[in-house]
Amino acid sequence: MTTPFEQARADSQHLPSKPDNTTLLRLYAFYKQGSVGDVTGEQPGGFDFVGAAKYNAWADLKGQSQEEAQAAYVALVEKLKQG
Template identity: 40%
Template sequence: MDFNTACEKAKTFTKRPTDAEFLEFYGLYKQATIGDVNISAPSALDLKGKAKFEAWNKHKGMSKDAAKAAYVATYEKLAPKYA
């Protein structure tokens, strides 16, 4: 399965992944499509923004191809539970 297919199929999950699983998808997606974090960290009061920023930033230094492969692996691991 390729990255784009995994992205589309993840959007069709019938159940919502946990927040931690969602943030893992988010961080890997941003790393795969943009690369390292290119925005400043949000304020500590923006809890959702801070969580998303940290999920992306934890993949800093990972190549786009490695992030795509990790996203697909995460999708394949979670699909039986949520598809």
Template identity: 35%
Template sequence: MDIEKAFEEAYEKASKTEKELAVDIKLLIYAFYKQATAGSVHQFNIPNNEDIIRAFKFNAWQQISHLSKEEAKIKYINLINSIDL
């Protein structure tokens, strides 16, 4: 299976789940997805301190911004497939 197809399938699986996930897992999912689709975090507006949720998302994305889009897709796929959704 090619990476693009596996990524789309993982995205569909994650999008349809009703399972409540731990916050750290949600942040990883977000970060890998953003890196895989948008690339490096420098393209993101830095949130102000009043928006704590955006700040956590930004931080999670920033921590994995060294990954290429393809590496982020693979990590996203592996993470989604490792969770019982």
């Protein structure tokens, strides 16, 4: 049986329009926090601007439970599905 989080992950691949970069970072961060937990590893440096932005977005959720992050991810995907 598919969980709402897994279904939202699948649904996120078929949104009516591509979200803006800020929303994409929020999706990424909620997904990582919901599936892995608190951020791990070192922040990318140098000219890896995308990697650093993703790391920072995920790090901003440090301390949020996986369940809360999953619920936020599902809610955001549902909102985006509606256009």
